[in-house]
Amino acid sequence: MTSVAVYSYTHSVTYVADNILKSLKDIIRLSGLNPAEFVGEWQVYMNGLRTWLNSGDLRGIALEIYNPKTGALITRWDIEIVYGWTEGDGSFWTDTEQLKYAIRKAGVAPSEARYCLLLDTKPGRPNVDGWGTGSYRSTAGMVRQSLGTTVEHSGLGARTSYLRRT
Numbered sequence: 168m169t170s171v172a173v174y175s176y177t178h179s180v181t182y183v184a185d186n187i188l189k190s191l192k193d194i195i196r197l198s199g200l201n202p203a204e205f206v207g208e209w210q211v212y213m214n215g216l217r218t219w220l221n222s223g224d225l226r227g228i229a230l231e232i233y234n235p236k237t238g239a240l241i242t243r244w245d246i247e248i249v250y251g252w253t254e255g256d257g258s259f260w261t262d263t264e265q266l267k268y269a270i271r272k273a274g275v276a277p278s279e280a281r282y283c284l285l286l287d288t289k290p291g292r293p294n295v296d297g298w299g300t301g302s303y304r305s306t307a308g309m310v311r312q313s314l315g316t317t318v319e320h321s322g323l324g325a326r327t328s329y330l331r332r333t
Contacts, residue, residue: 177221179259179320184216186261186318187246187325191230191284193266194244198232199275200282208284211297215286220323223250224292228325229285231304232276240304241280242273243330245311251322259320266327269314273329306330 188209195202205212219225228246233239285301309330318325 176323179323180217180220182259182320183318183323183325184213184220187216187228188212190246190261190263190266190317190325190327191228191244193263194230194270195282197267197270198242198273198280199278200232200280205282205284208297212284215295215298218295219286219288219292220248222293224289225286226289227287229287229303230282231285232280232282233304234277235279235281238304240306240309240330241276242332243304243306243309245328245330246317247326247328249316249322249324249326251324261319262314262317265314266317269312269327269329272312273331308333 192202192205195205216225216228225248227248230244232241232243234241283301285303286298310333311328311330313326313328315326316324317327
Protein backbone atom coordinates (compact mmCIF):
# COMPACT_ATOMS: atom_id res chain seq x y z
CA MET A 168 0.00 0.00 0.00
CA THR A 169 1.28 3.48 -0.87
CA SER A 170 0.20 6.53 1.03
CA VAL A 171 0.65 10.04 -0.29
CA ALA A 172 0.24 13.16 1.81
CA VAL A 173 0.00 16.52 0.17
CA TYR A 174 -0.33 19.61 2.28
CA SER A 175 -1.57 22.89 0.95
CA TYR A 176 -0.36 26.27 2.11
CA THR A 177 -3.85 26.83 3.58
CA HIS A 178 -3.43 23.69 5.70
CA SER A 179 -0.05 24.98 6.92
CA VAL A 180 -1.54 28.39 7.77
CA THR A 181 -4.35 26.76 9.76
CA TYR A 182 -1.96 24.47 11.65
CA VAL A 183 0.51 27.25 12.48
CA ALA A 184 -2.19 29.78 13.48
CA ASP A 185 -3.99 27.25 15.68
CA ASN A 186 -0.80 26.15 17.43
CA ILE A 187 0.43 29.70 17.96
CA LEU A 188 -2.85 30.54 19.69
CA LYS A 189 -2.70 27.36 21.79
CA SER A 190 0.88 28.22 22.77
CA LEU A 191 -0.13 31.75 23.76
CA LYS A 192 -3.02 30.41 25.84
CA ASP A 193 -0.55 28.07 27.61
CA ILE A 194 1.80 31.00 28.28
CA ILE A 195 -1.06 33.00 29.80
CA ARG A 196 -2.37 30.12 31.89
CA LEU A 197 1.02 28.81 33.07
CA SER A 198 2.12 32.37 33.92
CA GLY A 199 -0.69 32.41 36.49
CA LEU A 200 -3.03 34.66 34.51
CA ASN A 201 -6.67 34.07 33.60
CA PRO A 202 -7.01 33.05 29.92
CA ALA A 203 -10.77 33.82 29.79
CA GLU A 204 -10.37 37.13 27.95
CA PHE A 205 -7.93 35.56 25.49
CA VAL A 206 -10.26 32.64 24.80
CA GLY A 207 -13.17 35.09 24.40
CA GLU A 208 -11.28 36.82 21.56
CA TRP A 209 -10.06 33.56 19.97
CA GLN A 210 -11.95 34.02 16.69
CA VAL A 211 -10.75 37.61 16.25
CA TYR A 212 -7.17 36.47 16.89
CA MET A 213 -7.56 33.51 14.54
CA ASN A 214 -8.97 35.69 11.75
CA GLY A 215 -6.02 38.07 12.00
CA LEU A 216 -3.43 35.29 12.12
CA ARG A 217 -4.92 33.31 9.24
CA THR A 218 -5.46 36.33 7.02
CA TRP A 219 -1.97 37.78 7.49
CA LEU A 220 -0.15 34.42 7.46
CA ASN A 221 -1.95 33.59 4.21
CA SER A 222 -1.03 36.93 2.63
CA GLY A 223 2.53 36.83 4.00
CA ASP A 224 1.96 40.11 5.85
CA LEU A 225 2.39 38.84 9.42
CA ARG A 226 5.91 39.46 10.72
CA GLY A 227 5.45 38.70 14.38
CA ILE A 228 3.30 38.44 17.46
CA ALA A 229 3.88 39.92 20.91
CA LEU A 230 2.11 38.94 24.10
CA GLU A 231 2.78 41.71 26.58
CA ILE A 232 2.31 41.00 30.28
CA TYR A 233 2.23 44.30 32.13
CA ASN A 234 1.44 46.09 35.39
CA PRO A 235 -2.02 47.69 34.91
CA LYS A 236 -1.30 50.46 37.44
CA THR A 237 1.90 51.72 35.83
CA GLY A 238 1.60 50.29 32.31
CA ALA A 239 5.16 48.95 32.70
CA LEU A 240 6.08 45.74 30.94
CA ILE A 241 6.69 42.77 33.24
CA THR A 242 7.60 40.32 30.47
CA ARG A 243 6.92 39.93 26.77
CA TRP A 244 6.67 36.82 24.64
CA ASP A 245 7.60 37.31 20.99
CA ILE A 246 6.84 35.01 18.09
CA GLU A 247 8.64 35.68 14.82
CA ILE A 248 7.03 34.21 11.71
CA VAL A 249 9.25 32.25 9.33
CA TYR A 250 8.08 31.94 5.74
CA GLY A 251 9.94 29.00 4.24
CA TRP A 252 6.95 26.95 3.13
CA THR A 253 7.58 24.13 0.67
CA GLU A 254 5.04 22.04 -1.19
CA GLY A 255 4.86 18.28 -0.77
CA ASP A 256 5.17 15.94 2.18
CA GLY A 257 5.56 18.23 5.13
CA SER A 258 6.83 17.89 8.59
CA PHE A 259 4.72 19.46 11.28
CA TRP A 260 5.25 19.78 15.01
CA THR A 261 4.81 22.01 18.04
CA ASP A 262 7.42 21.97 20.80
CA THR A 263 5.17 22.28 23.85
CA GLU A 264 7.75 20.89 26.29
CA GLN A 265 10.33 23.54 25.40
CA LEU A 266 7.67 26.20 25.78
CA LYS A 267 6.54 24.86 29.19
CA TYR A 268 10.14 24.80 30.40
CA ALA A 269 10.67 28.42 29.33
CA ILE A 270 7.42 29.53 30.99
CA ARG A 271 8.51 27.94 34.27
CA LYS A 272 11.91 29.63 33.90
CA ALA A 273 10.27 33.02 33.22
CA GLY A 274 8.18 32.64 36.38
CA VAL A 275 4.64 33.36 37.43
CA ALA A 276 3.34 36.87 36.81
CA PRO A 277 2.02 38.94 39.72
CA SER A 278 -1.69 38.32 40.33
CA GLU A 279 -2.61 41.89 39.33
CA ALA A 280 -0.82 41.62 35.95
CA ARG A 281 -2.72 41.98 32.69
CA TYR A 282 -1.85 41.04 29.13
CA CYS A 283 -2.47 42.17 25.56
CA LEU A 284 -1.76 40.68 22.16
CA LEU A 285 -0.11 42.72 19.37
CA LEU A 286 0.48 41.59 15.78
CA ASP A 287 3.29 43.11 13.71
CA THR A 288 2.19 43.33 10.08
CA LYS A 289 3.67 44.77 6.92
CA PRO A 290 2.41 48.16 5.70
CA GLY A 291 -0.48 47.85 3.26
CA ARG A 292 -1.74 44.58 4.70
CA PRO A 293 -5.44 43.77 4.28
CA ASN A 294 -7.72 45.00 7.06
CA VAL A 295 -9.25 42.45 9.42
CA ASP A 296 -12.28 43.16 11.64
CA GLY A 297 -11.32 43.58 15.28
CA TRP A 298 -7.75 44.75 14.56
CA GLY A 299 -6.36 48.27 14.51
CA THR A 300 -3.11 50.00 15.29
CA GLY A 301 -1.24 49.76 18.57
CA SER A 302 2.16 50.33 20.10
CA TYR A 303 4.62 48.32 22.15
CA ARG A 304 5.52 49.07 25.74
CA SER A 305 9.14 49.98 26.49
CA THR A 306 11.58 47.06 26.76
CA ALA A 307 14.35 49.16 28.37
CA GLY A 308 16.28 47.09 30.91
CA MET A 309 15.10 43.79 29.47
CA VAL A 310 17.06 40.95 27.87
CA ARG A 311 15.83 38.46 25.24
CA GLN A 312 15.86 34.70 25.82
CA SER A 313 15.43 32.72 22.59
CA LEU A 314 13.72 29.34 22.43
CA GLY A 315 14.15 28.81 18.69
CA THR A 316 11.44 27.31 16.50
CA THR A 317 8.41 26.14 18.48
CA VAL A 318 5.84 25.61 15.69
CA GLU A 319 6.58 24.24 12.22
CA HIS A 320 4.52 23.05 9.25
CA SER A 321 6.27 22.47 5.92
CA GLY A 322 8.63 25.40 6.52
CA LEU A 323 5.98 27.87 7.70
CA GLY A 324 6.87 28.34 11.32
CA ALA A 325 7.23 30.38 14.46
CA ARG A 326 10.35 31.21 16.47
CA THR A 327 9.65 32.10 20.07
CA SER A 328 11.53 34.22 22.58
CA TYR A 329 10.72 36.13 25.73
CA LEU A 330 11.99 39.29 27.33
CA ARG A 331 12.76 39.46 31.03
CA ARG A 332 14.20 42.05 33.39
CA THR A 333 17.98 41.98 33.80
